[in-house]
Amino acid sequence: MSPRVSEEHLKQRRASILKAATDVFIEHGYEHTTMKHVMEAAGVSRGGLYQYFSNKEDLFEAILEEGLNEEAHQSLESLKQSSASHWHLLMQVMFGEDATPDAEMDPLSPSKLEFFITGRNDERRRAYGTKRYEIGLKIYADIIEAGQKEGEFRTTYEPDLIARSIITFVDGLALDHAMLPEDKVLVKEQSALFVDYLNMALRGDGSPVRE
Amino acid sequence: MSPRVSEEHLKQRRASILKAATDVFIEHGYEHTTMKHVMEAAGVSRGGLYQYFSNKEDLFEAILEEGLNEEAHQSLESLKQSSASHWHLLMQVMFGEDATPDAEMDPLSPSKLEFFITGRNDERRRAYGTKRYEIGLKIYADIIEAGQKEGEFRTTYEPDLIARSIITFVDGLALDHAMLPEDKVLVKEQSALFVDYLNMALRGDGSPVRE
Amino acid sequence: MSPRVSEEHLKQRRASILKAATDVFIEHGYEHTTMKHVMEAAGVSRGGLYQYFSNKEDLFEAILEEGLNEEAHQSLESLKQSSASHWHLLMQVMFGEDATPDAEMDPLSPSKLEFFITGRNDERRRAYGTKRYEIGLKIYADIIEAGQKEGEFRTTYEPDLIARSIITFVDGLALDHAMLPEDKVLVKEQSALFVDYLNMALRGDGSPVRE
Amino acid sequence: MSPRVSEEHLKQRRASILKAATDVFIEHGYEHTTMKHVMEAAGVSRGGLYQYFSNKEDLFEAILEEGLNEEAHQSLESLKQSSASHWHLLMQVMFGEDATPDAEMDPLSPSKLEFFITGRNDERRRAYGTKRYEIGLKIYADIIEAGQKEGEFRTTYEPDLIARSIITFVDGLALDHAMLPEDKVLVKEQSALFVDYLNMALRGDGSPVRE
DNA sequence: GATGAATGAGGCTTCATTCAT
DNA sequence: AATGAATGAAGCCTCATTCAT
Known part of the structure; x- marks a missing residue:
């Protein structure tokens, strides 16, 4: 009764969708990007996409969070070496x-x-x-x-x-x-x-x- | 030979649509404004609206132009009194x-x-x-x-x-x-x-x- | 109280509309011709057009009738000289x-x-x-x-x-x-x-x- | 990995739309048939219909192709028995x-x-x-x-x-x-x-x- | 979990025709 | 008579989201 796919796999899948979606959003912009664009870029099915992100807004926010994490991480690092x-x-x-x-x-x-x-x-x-x-x-x-x-x-x-x-x-x-x-x-x-x-x-x- | 309504009336009608449209755009934003919103706000029929503006983009640009004219006028005035x-x-x-x-x-x-x-x-x-x-x-x-x-x-x-x-x-x-x-x-x-x-x-x- | 425009004038106007309409129908076909096309080609106003022909069908039929008259006339002529x-x-x-x-x-x-x-x-x-x-x-x-x-x-x-x-x-x-x-x-x-x-x-x- | 419905089912669905559309076209003619007519006759939703055929022209051509296939098949058969x-x-x-x-x-x-x-x-x-x-x-x-x-x-x-x-x-x-x-x-x-x-x-x- | 067919609301636009002036 | 502004029905198409398998 253990999960059929590893937690790791899920994370990777999610990350790969996020990556593809980012590219698509960059290309078409938020409004003009359709879920179909994302599906195709990520190589996921419609249902699959909605499994990870319940709608377009949710998907975009996930991308935003990722960015925030990175930035936060960076600035944190920067702050740490604040010798300067x-x-x-x-x-x-x-x-x-x-x-x-x-x-x-x-x-x-x-x-x-x-x-x-x-x-x-x-x-x-x-x-x-x-x-x-x-x-x-x-x-x-x-x-x-x-x-x-x-x-x-x-x-x-x-x-x-x-x-x-x-x-x-x-x-x-x-x-x-x-x-x-x-x-x-x-x-x-x-x-x-x-x-x-x-x-x-x-x-x-x-x-x-x-x- | 003479048009049914005066030139003046047409200008006013156009202006009133523009005014109503401006309000609608302010309220809903560009993307979320529909031609229907504008129709209703302006009290024009679908066809009537399209008589003046051939699509949403055209309509919005007309509003932008109006604004530009005003601004240009202002700055021109300002420039004139450039005693300061x-x-x-x-x-x-x-x-x-x-x-x-x-x-x-x-x-x-x-x-x-x-x-x-x-x-x-x-x-x-x-x-x-x-x-x-x-x-x-x-x-x-x-x-x-x-x-x-x-x-x-x-x-x-x-x-x-x-x-x-x-x-x-x-x-x-x-x-x-x-x-x-x-x-x-x-x-x-x-x-x-x-x-x-x-x-x-x-x-x-x-x-x-x-x- | 006599008509402001002569009967003759009306006939000519009608004929000129018919001529223009024929050209338009030839160019765009029946279905794809719009009354606007006709108006523009004939240099008539919308209302003017409808004064002479109450709708598109009526207009086209008028053209057909003209053609018929011509043909009939021709064949009649032909028949007359049926020496051959x-x-x-x-x-x-x-x-x-x-x-x-x-x-x-x-x-x-x-x-x-x-x-x-x-x-x-x-x-x-x-x-x-x-x-x-x-x-x-x-x-x-x-x-x-x-x-x-x-x-x-x-x-x-x-x-x-x-x-x-x-x-x-x-x-x-x-x-x-x-x-x-x-x-x-x-x-x-x-x-x-x-x-x-x-x-x-x-x-x-x-x-x-x-x- | 497996599609939700069998390939067979899809073909049938497509065929049934095509059949219904054919009937509608026979009844109303090409120009006067609307996608809504087809939707209703086929019992499909708007989106469903567009999933199979991207517009009216496409739909009609699909019908034409079907006919061609049949005819080609027939004449081929006929040709084969060209004993006569x-x-x-x-x-x-x-x-x-x-x-x-x-x-x-x-x-x-x-x-x-x-x-x-x-x-x-x-x-x-x-x-x-x-x-x-x-x-x-x-x-x-x-x-x-x-x-x-x-x-x-x-x-x-x-x-x-x-x-x-x-x-x-x-x-x-x-x-x-x-x-x-x-x-x-x-x-x-x-x-x-x-x-x-x-x-x-x-x-x-x-x-x-x-x- | 994944799939993708199906849904249907919603938006855009065209155009024949009417009608007040 | 003539004008052309105004109407609104009607059509087309897109796309986020759901759901049976």
Whole structure:
């Protein structure tokens, strides 16, 4: 009476569906992706798909959770090796390991925006989005607050407000990146400029300088 | 030879449909609005609606154009009375007549974002979005450039780049405002902070200060 | 209190609509022609069109009647100058003045076939089609009968039956001509062959010969 | 791994839809048949129907193919037992097993004509119709050619041309039969006359005689 | 657990015809 | 008479989700 398939197998199957679904969402976007697209990409039957995820929303949220786990993991790691400055840590959370603005964007971003924006009138979805917003907010705010406490950052602005501006920038950039042709958005340059903004706000010494 | 109804009446009818449609789009968002919703809100028959607008996309774009005309008109007006500083002009374009950050957001913004984001894989829509982006970009960039030329602004940054950061901020804020509950987004405070960012970048005299 | 527009003018207007409609029906076929197509081609308003013809069916029937009048007129003329043989007369009715098979087909034929075939379950339309069939039948049958009476044709077959076979041939050829690409139907050759068939049946002297 | 229902069941379901659809097309004709009619007649849901046939055209073509298969099968069979004369074979292909003109017509004929006639401006449809025409043409032409080669038929006419006249006759008769009331078309008599035409053309010994 | 056939609500669009002016 | 805005029935098709096997 032991399960016919190992727990391990199930996890792998689920993960493979999730992987395929991610690709599909990246390609078609949230609204325009159909369960059929996912089925086909994942090589699962309709029923099979619904066994793992009870609907499209559920499926997408699972993908979001995965991403969150990864990110959380990353930032946690980053935090741990916080031998460097809080500024450096902030840059790492924003731009990854190398703490430097680049032209890379999360390819799933456009779909995420779609998901939350088209679902903004759905209470459940909105609550979920809000939760995610607040988690992100806290990560940034905590770092900033710590930096202020230790005197690395000036205290002119509330950590929370700066943190919000970071998220707003990130969202705005993702939006422009989603809508415009590749060569029209200067992701790297804009990121660098925003870093200057932050630098002025947090460490401002008189003139806007690159680090 | 004379039409059954006056030209005026037609314009009004069209305008009234547009008005009703705008309300519907604000309420349900672009994707979730159906032509039926619009019909009912506008008190038009199916066929009547299609007489004016050949499909949902067409209808929405008509609304966008209206908005553009208004905006263009405004900014033009603003530009005319440009007796004030370029900085003031910039603030006016961003925040309206009174040049001061407030909590007001264009209620149609969320739908606009939806429209462009869900349509990002459609060539036509993307081109249209790009055009709009570039028009907006130019408005800001021109003001900044003029300010730099006349020595009002420092020339550290390219006008184009600063202009982009403004749009990115506006889009990002609209996005957050669309997704989060009213009380979670600090539109006014964030706007004020962003103004500080700009102030530092364009007029920075050493320390981040409020105007 | 005299009519604002002359009777003449009305007739001309009607005729011009009819002409335009004919072109449209030729181009799109009966089913796929819309009243809008006609309006535009004729340069009439919707209401104007309906003033003259109360619906699409009515309009098409008017065109049919015109054609009938012309044909009737022609065959009448032909009959009058029936100095020639009945055979020649038959050929004239079938192929026109020159009594010789050519590749010309009535361009409206396909639409006529459509009209009667799609309307075959409509009593009114069916009756109308039947009437037309019988009129055509009679024309041919009368000639054949006369030819038989005067000893020009052999009496092996009933005039009515031969007449039917002519119509069937004409309809069949029109059908094939309507459906197949220009170069796939050998209108002229088939017509010539059918003439041979008739020749054998009516004047057969032993071997199938061309006249 | 195993499908929920047997392959057999699927085939039957498909066949039953096809059967029901055939009845509906016979009753209403091609143009006037709606997918809803078919759904209801077949006892399938909208989605179910579209699972098997992606649109009305597809559905009708499936019916046509079925017919073709049957016919091909028949003529193949007939050809096999070609112990009899080529003339007899020709009669069999035209009139079925008993090689004798009767009053039976394919009840689906009118819809077929409609299908090809209303679709004559559609490239795809036209190509399909042409293909079918040519297949039919070849069947007749091959028999006639063989008959000529073996001296059974005279060689006065090209096999291809005679074959075309057969199709034209069949189409024409189907057309008249479709449009006119039952008792107005003399299917049997006309068929017999046409056989005489053929007899004269292929085996003509001087006078038109019944076989 | 898996399968995929079946469901049916829901959306879009067209077009013949009417009717107030 | 003429106009063309307005109507609304009717058709087509998609797709998330269910459920018998």
